[in-house]
Amino acid sequence: MILTGHWYPAGSARRQGAELRLDEDGFRLFPDGExxxxxxxxxxxxxxxxxxxxxxxxxxxxxxxxxxxxxxxNAWLARxxxxxxxxxxxxxxxxxxxxxxxxFLFTIASGFVGLYWGxxxxxxxIAFELPAEVIEAVSSGTLQTLDRLVFEPSSLPAGQQQSLxxxxxxxxxxxxxxxxxxxxxxxxxxxxxxxxxANAFALPSGDILVTDRLVEMAEKPxxxxxxxxxxxxxxxxxxxxxxxxxxxxxxxxxxLVVGDVGAVEEWTLALPGFLLESNYSRGFExxxxxxxxxxxxxMDMDPTHLGRMLGRITGENRGIVEDGAxxxxxxxxxxxxxxxxxxxxxxxxxxxRYSEIFRNR
Amino acid sequence: xxxxxFSFTGKGGEYFKIWIVNLCLSILTLGIYSAWATVRxxxxxxxxxxxxxxxxxxxATPKQILFGRVxxxxxxxxxxxxSETFSVIGFALLLLLLTGLPWxxxxxxxxxARMSSYRNVxxxxxxxxxxxxxxxxxxxxxxxxxxIAIVLAMYPAQMDDDALYPIVIxxxxxxxxxxxxxxxxxxxxxxxxxxxYGQGNFAxxxxxxxxxxxYLKFLLWGLVGGILIVIxxxxxxVAVLGGDPTSLNFEDNxxxxxxxxxxxxxxxxxxxxxxxxxxxxxxxxxxxxxxxGKTELDDVVALRSNTSTGGLFMVYFINLLLVVFSLxxxxxxxxxxxxxxxxxxxxxxxQGDLGQYVTGQQDAQTALGDEMGxxxxxxxxxxxxx
Numbered sequence: 046m047i048l049t050g051h052w053y054p055a056g057s058a059r060r061q062g063a064e065l066r067l068d069e070d071g072f073r074l075f076p077d078g079e080x081x082x083x084x085x086x087x088x089x090x091x092x093x094x095x096x097x098x099x100x101x102x103x104x105x106x107x108x109x110x111x112x113x114x115x116x117x118x119n120a121w122l123a124r125x126x127x128x129x130x131x132x133x134x135x136x137x138x139x140x141x142x143x144x145x146x147x148x149f150l151f152t153i154a155s156g157f158v159g160l161y162w163g164x165x166x167x168x169x170x171i172a173f174e175l176p177a178e179v180i181e182a183v184s185s186g187t188l189q190t191l192d193r194l195v196f197e198p199s200s201l202p203a204g205q206q207q208s209l210x211x212x213x214x215x216x217x218x219x220x221x222x223x224x225x226x227x228x229x230x231x232x233x234x235x236x237x238x239x240x241x242x243a244n245a246f247a248l249p250s251g252d253i254l255v256t257d258r259l260v261e262m263a264e265k266p267x268x269x270x271x272x273x274x275x276x277x278x279x280x281x282x283x284x285x286x287x288x289x290x291x292x293x294x295x296x297x298x299x300x301l302v303v304g305d306v307g308a309v310e311e312w313t314l315a316l317p318g319f320l321l322e323s324n325y326s327r328g329f330e331x332x333x334x335x336x337x338x339x340x341x342x343x344m345d346m347d348p349t350h351l352g353r354m355l356g357r358i359t360g361e362n363r364g365i366v367e368d369g370a371x372x373x374x375x376x377x378x379x380x381x382x383x384x385x386x387x388x389x390x391x392x393x394x395x396x397x398r399y400s401e402i403f404r405n406r
Numbered sequence: 407x408x409x410x411x412f413s414f415t416g417k418g419g420e421y422f423k424i425w426i427v428n429l430c431l432s433i434l435t436l437g438i439y440s441a442w443a444t445v446r447x448x449x450x451x452x453x454x455x456x457x458x459x460x461x462x463x464x465x466a467t468p469k470q471i472l473f474g475r476v477x478x479x480x481x482x483x484x485x486x487x488x489s490e491t492f493s494v495i496g497f498a499l500l501l502l503l504l505t506g507l508p509w510x511x512x513x514x515x516x517x518x519a520r521m522s523s524y525r526n527v528x529x530x531x532x533x534x535x536x537x538x539x540x541x542x543x544x545x546x547x548x549x550x551x552x553x554i555a556i557v558l559a560m561y562p563a564q565m566d567d568d569a570l571y572p573i574v575i576x577x578x579x580x581x582x583x584x585x586x587x588x589x590x591x592x593x594x595x596x597x598x599x600x601x602x603y604g605q606g607n608f609a610x611x612x613x614x615x616x617x618x619x620x621y622l623k624f625l626l627w628g629l630v631g632g633i634l635i636v637i638x639x640x641x642x643x644v645a646v647l648g649g650d651p652t653s654l655n656f657e658d659n660x661x662x663x664x665x666x667x668x669x670x671x672x673x674x675x676x677x678x679x680x681x682x683x684x685x686x687x688x689x690x691x692x693x694x695x696x697x698x699g700k701t702e703l704d705d706v707v708a709l710r711s712n713t714s715t716g717g718l719f720m721v722y723f724i725n726l727l728l729v730v731f732s733l734x735x736x737x738x739x740x741x742x743x744x745x746x747x748x749x750x751x752x753x754x755x756x757q758g759d760l761g762q763y764v765t766g767q768q769d770a771q772t773a774l775g776d777e778m779g780x781x782x783x784x785x786x787x788x789x790x791x792x
Binding site: 051053056057058059060092095096097098099101109135138139140142144145147148149151152155156159289290293297 | 415416420421422423424426427429430431433434442446449450452453454460461463479482483487524525526527604760761762763764765
């Protein structure tokens with residue numbers, strides 16, 4: 046077989062047109078049509094094929110022959126059983142549409158499966174392996190930050206705080222898994238001085254924060270219990286830690302997969318990341334709701350209390366915070382994908398379903 | 407004297423096949439194959455870039471890259487987890503990383519230069535580590551220190567700490583941004599003037615004034631764009647709300663707020679995207695044209711670049727649409743389009759014999775710095791136009 050291309054002496058950029066003749070006995074090189082004597086017994090080194098870029102063939106004397114006749118080179122390698130052949134499997138996959146199709150489907154499927162089930166599953170595993178000390182260390186920093194940026198000290202009377210704390214101890218799960226559950230009260234101002242926001246937060250350590258306004262809004266003690274059980278559900282299921290692990294992993298994955306895309310604006314990556322995290326977050330809310338419903342049934346409380354309380358909070362906070370408002374105002378349903386919480390009507394409906402189970406048992 | 411045109415012969419469909427197989431095998435091997443994937447990708451882009459009927463080549467082996475990548479990923483994982491959980495430790499770690507950055511950049515420059523060749527002759531970079539620290543660490547910190555010192559000196563001692571804190575931060579940032587163009591020109595000189603092709607030397611006489619001028623124009627365009635957006639928002643709000651915006655009472659009618667804000671937000675977001683792409687295209691094309699125009703290899707080759715803001719803008723813009731609407735599957739076509747545009751707007755004026763060059767002594771080297779640089783996406787900040 047005769048390959049035509051260019052030849053460069055070892056280490057030099059001096060280029061000559063050349064022919065490389067390959068046969069059973071070995072090879073012969075003809076720069077500018079004249080035979081170049083070569084030491085016998087040496088082997089040629091072939092660069093692996095990538096697309097159709099010129100093939101680099103290194104001669105035993107260190108000189109270089111390059112050719113664009115990739116197909117002939119491959120044919121000769123296959124025929125001669127040269128040891129270079131085994132390095133060409135990547136190109137075999139890349140040049141066969143059937144394999145490319147398999148790779149395409151596999152990549153799409155594994156991306157979908159990994160993000161929808163794999164990552165949540167793995168982060169759950171890890172979160173439940175973490176010792177309580179780590180979880181506590183994480184939370185203490187968060188509480189300090191929240192106190193500095195969002196909260197003001199509670200103005201509820203000490204006696205009321207005391208009795209609510211006592212009631213809270215009855216809601217805490219029997220197995221605390223080394224976490225110290227504690228109820229804390231804070232005041233959360235709205236946009237202006239006259240408004241306050243009703244909300245509750247759970248830190249991974251078991252610290253549960255309720256705002257003064259939320260306590261005021263509960264018409265019955267069971268309604269506050271329902272909210273607290275929802276927050277305890279976040280702690281029991283380690284949602285805080287799972288969220289940290291998931292978003293860390295997501296950041297790394299996005300950098301790895303699309304990190305070298307110089308052709309695309311980097312910040313377009315923020316949107317898929319945001320959508321995925323909102324999706325994970327909605328899953329956590331639903332899980333915490335279910336936990337609250339089940340505990341309430343076990344404790345002989347009507348699950349409908351959670352629904353009613355949620356409805357009232359959303360109603361009041363509408364216009365102060367946007368959470369949940371999007372669904373209520375009948376805006377397009379795609380807005381749901383942007384929200385960190387499931388729609389309040391859905392959650393109330395679910396509470397109704399559990400309430401029915403409660404009443405019919 | 408002859409003007410030779412660079413060209414890029416890669417094709418979107420051909421690269422897509424390589425890309426998807428790379429992704430698939432990287433997933434199957436839990437990321438290990440990504441080192442092989444990187445080499446194949448680089449070889450594809452280097453190998454399809456031509457000048458004077460000869461192409462470039464990339465020579466790193468996957469094992470070299472894998473070694474660096476393992477270390478880089480370990481660091482990245484530790485950093486991400488720590489910074490998400492303990493923000494203070496994360497910040498301290500970031501500072502530590504910043505002190506290591508010049509070293510990573512330096513290794514990366516060396517490695518990538520040595521692993522690249524054209525016509526059987528390797529490139530090389532022999533800049534000193536001390537200079538890397540000077541340009542990327544010491545000099546950027548000087549104005550930060552001066553900014554802080556001025557604020558502290560000018561403000562009375564009884565000043566409230568809470569108010570002083572943001573002012574000091576602002577002064578530090580202002581000092582830092584004022585010196586960015588200067589640092590960039592120093593770094594570009596460092597990078598080019600210590601680069602070699604075989605025994606040949608690259609050289610570029612770059613002026614800091616031109617860099618500042620490009621930055622100034624960039625800022626002015628940004629300002630014009632910003633004003634334009636403010637006007638557009640006002641017009642859009644009036645159009646959506648119809649007539650007198652003050653007559654609306656959002657408190658009684660929260661739906662109104664949502665209906666009014668959503669379309670305007672989407673619209674402003676779109677305009678903002680177009681503006682950022684335009685600014686980026688302007689900045690990159692100006693800088694690249696300037697730096698290439700000044701770069702020479704001995705007295706044998708002089709480089710030229712004639713990219714334009716409009717041309718680059720169209721490439722970026724269509725790439726963005728391609729990638730967004732294909733959910734990322736058109737990334738290979740986007741990369742090929744950019745490579746083709748860049749090559750098509752680069753020339754070399756050759757007035758000597760390129761055949762005179764020979765590869766110098768090569769030392770064995772690991773890919774540590776290179777891959778660390780990649781994992782932390784160093785390219786963005788240090789862009790000088792190549």
